[in-house]
Amino acid sequence: MSIIFSGIQPSGNLTLGNYLGALRNFTKVQHDNECYYCVVNQHAITVPQDPKLLHQRTRELAAIYLAAGLDPEKATLFVQSEVPEHAQLGWIMTTLSYVGELERMTQYKDKASKRGDSIPAGLLTYPPLMAADILLYQTNYVPVGDDQKQHMEITRDLAQRFNRLYGEVFTIPQILLGHDGTRVMSLQEPTKKMSKSDDNTTATIYLLDNPKDIEKKIKRAQTDSENTVRYDIDCQPGISNLIEILSAVTDKTHEEIEAAYAGKGYGVFKKDVADAVISVLEPIQNRYQELVGDPELDRILDAGAAKAHAKASVTYEKVCQAMGLFRK
Ligand code: TYM
Helix, strand or coil, X not given: CCEEEEEEXXXXXXXHHHHHHHHHHHHHHCCCCEEEEEECHHHHCCCCCCHXXXXXXXXXXXXXXHHCCCCCCCEEEEEHHHCCHHHHHHXXXXXXXXXXXXXXXXXXXXXXXXXXXXXXXXXXXXHHHHHHHHHCCCCCEEECCHXXXXXXXXHHXXXXXXXXXXXXXXXXXXXXXXXXXXXXECCCCCCCECXXXXXXXXXXCECCCCHHHHHHHHHCCXXXXXXXXXXXXXXXXXXXXXXXXXXXXXXXXHHHXXXXXXXXXXXXXXXXXXXXXXXXXXXXXXXXXXXXXXXXXXXXXHHHHHHHHHHHHHHHHHHHHHHCCCCC
8 A cells, every 4th residue: 555645736627637647547546545635725826816716716626536536535635725734844845945956947937937027936936845745645656747747856856855864754755647647738739738727728628618618629629731640749749639638538549549540530530539538527527516515525625634634744743853843
């Protein structure tokens, strides 16, 4: 039995990328492992958020976790800000981080470049908070999409740095990539990842999109004039993205998909991709509608925060002892 931790930011409507790259794997590993899944609302505030919307999205994200198949009897589901050790250890991890290594993070560079002179310092110190999330639970594996590789590397570096300086307190976690490290790309700019914060909503399939919209978006997805269903990221990035999506939802290999669509046009292929995506998302959407207004959701989150706190406080106490952050 391993310890698993992962988190998703409540910073927008969840996308097919979040589901295929991360959420789907959370439910797969919950049966044989000790799992902690978190709504990382303190990460979301590294860029400005509307308070009402953040509150609403936090609840919605928790309901989506459950609708996607997370079993609260098996896994611990909680909200980051309700377990104070995250921010407490986050500060300690910040003191161990070097400005240079934080400035080299590609996610920081991308997000900072859009903020002119007013770059929130929290964008820079995002990775030490993420490291704290993971290390508090003595995590062995972190299921995430491949865009989180760099954050996982710095988490491991910080854990090793701490252990070297203050003694062996932290388990060194490993990344757990799903289905070939699925990275779902934008439907309109297929060289860019599909993102919940993309302004162009036709580029993104949201988990709660209705079937008609899903079909429309996939039909209009940017492709090429080759008219051959072939996986070739460099020459046919749009079609390759759709092959990757179909492969992830049907568990078929790229080769099996290429063979099935040999001699057929993009129209037939796109219709099948849309049908396959809809058949995976529809049951999640139905469960979500039942869960989101249910007071049971609060009971699950309260119990989750208590369980997470019990585990996190043990590690945090060890950290304080190791560093001399205690009086008696
Ligand atoms: P976030 O909220 O951006 O995304 C949540 C998860 O979805 C994955 N993902 C994708 N996978 C494939 N294709 C895509 N287009 C795509 N877009 C997003 C992400 O890899 C992620 O696994 N830093 C994290 C949140 C976090 C966290 C943590 C994760 C904070 N603390 C501790 C794990 C452990 C993030 O921004 O995820």
